[in-house]
Amino acid sequence: QVQLVESGGGLVQAGDSLRLSCEDLGGTGSRYAMGWYRQTPGKEREIVAAISRIGGSTYYIDSVKGRFTISRDSTKNTLNLQMTSLNTEDTAVYYCAADERNYGADYYARGIMHYWGKGTLVIVFS
Secondary structure, three states: OOOEEEEOOEEEEOOOOEEEEEEEOOOOHHHOEEEEEEEOOOOOOEEEEEEOOOOOOEEEOHHHOOOEEEEEEOOOOEEEEEEOOOOHHHOEEEEEEEEOOOOOHHHHHOOOOOEEOOOEEEEEEO
16 A cells, blocks of 8 residues: 655745655555646646656656756665746645555656645745
């Protein structure tokens, strides 16, 4: 069973960095494609970054390319999102997700993952 728990959110100033982590307590997520989504009030949840099961392919939305890095440590059942040069538009609840279908990372530009954590709040102030 996939149980995803996010951590690392907080209040930061624009330009700062933050690292989000996601632990899969069920220990099965390491066999799945995984990703980070975010959502702000009144907007749909959007993919931020995705990574394939083995980590060979990654996907980022244009607004975070060059600033965010997704990575996974299968030995620790963790997924990370290193965020740098944060700006106020990055303010959102960030969700960790996993998908057993194991498509390539680019699929999740439009495809949705099946398993979700409860989210961690990131607030960036100017």
